[in-house]
Amino acid sequence: EPEVTQTPSHQVTQMGQEVILRCVPISNHLYFYWYRQILGQKVEFLVSFYNNEISEKSEIFDDQFSVERPDGSNFTLKIRSTKLEDSAMYFCASSAEAEHYGYTFGSGTRLTVV
Amino acid sequence: GEDVEQSLFLSVREGDSSVINCTYTDSSSTYLYWYKQEPGAGLQLLTYIFSNMDMKQDQRLTVLLNKKDKHLSLRIADTQTGDSAIYFCAESMRRYSTLTFGKGTMLLVSP
Numbered sequence: 001e002p003e004v005t006q007t008p009s010h011q012v013t014q015m016g017q018e019v020i021l022r023c024v025p026i027s028n029h030l031y032f033y034w035y036r037q038i039l040g041q042k043v044e045f046l047v048s049f050y051n052n053e054i055s056e057k058s059e060i061f062d063d064q065f066s067v068e069r070p071d072g073s074n075f076t077l078k079i080r081s082t083k084l085e086d087s088a089m090y091f092c093a094s095s096a097e098a099e100h101y102g103y104t105f106g107s108g109t110r111l112t113v114v
Numbered sequence: 115g116e117d118v119e120q121s122l123f124l125s126v127r128e129g130d131s132s133v134i135n136c137t138y139t140d141s142s143s144t145y146l147y148w149y150k151q152e153p154g155a156g157l158q159l160l161t162y163i164f165s166n167m168d169m170k171q172d173q174r175l176t177v178l179l180n181k182k183d184k185h186l187s188l189r190i191a192d193t194q195t196g197d198s199a200i201y202f203c204a205e206s207m208r209r210y211s212t213l214t215f216g217k218g219t220m221l222l223v224s225p
Contacts, residue, residue, distance in 0.1 A: 004156070006156075033212075035213075035215075041217070042118075042215050042216065042217050042218075043157070043202065043204075043213075043215040043218075044215075045212040045213065045214070048211075048212065056211070056212060058212070091156060091157065093157075101145065101147075101159075101162050102145075102147050102149075102159040102162055103159070103213070104159070105149075105156040105157040105158070106156050107154065107155050107156040108156055
């Protein structure tokens with residue numbers, strides 16, 4: 001079964017540092033997403049990406065965040081200057097244009113900002 | 115804004131039926147989903163239902179939707195220990211739009 005792959009599974013970073021979270025979506029999917037889950041809280045939408053541009057973003061997705069699809073296979077989330085409150089599990093997801101409902105999620109990257 | 119609420123914990127014995135409940139606030143929710151998260155894993159789509167349906171059955175899973183009360187439930191028949199996980203209810207207005215999730219219900223199945 002095709003999978004969405006995320007790396008690394010766990011990243012620890014110092015406050016103020018930049019981090020890049022990487023995702024390889026399913027190859028024929030066209031819609032890409034980032035969600036995050038702070039421990040004990042709801043899974044929250046960050047951003048959606050289609051046709052090489054952001055299609056929707058939440059209030060959380062401020063100027064510190066950016067997304068990129070640099071090479072047609074990877075989909076990255078960059079946090080420029082991490083804060084303690086960015087500590088969360090970050091999920092990448094993708095979906096196809098036709099026949100699928102719901103997304104396929106990756107297993108997540110746990111980001112710990114110290 | 116949209117909100118989705120779930121009870122946080124459910125404990126059942128193996129072989130019993132489990133019913134996980136969810137309420138949502140947005141009457142324009144068109145797609146309603148149930149996701150399962152096992153420890154250390156991502157969110158796995160279990161099933162979905164359109165707002166013009168009342169019920170959907172898929173093997174051991176039965177989804178019931180009461181649009182009037184904005185209430186969604188997931189029934190798992192003959193619950194097994196492998197069903198122990200966190201179950202998330204989610205809704206969206208359009209097929210590829212953002213998902214609004216509940217906090218998740220932890221289901222613990224004891225032998």
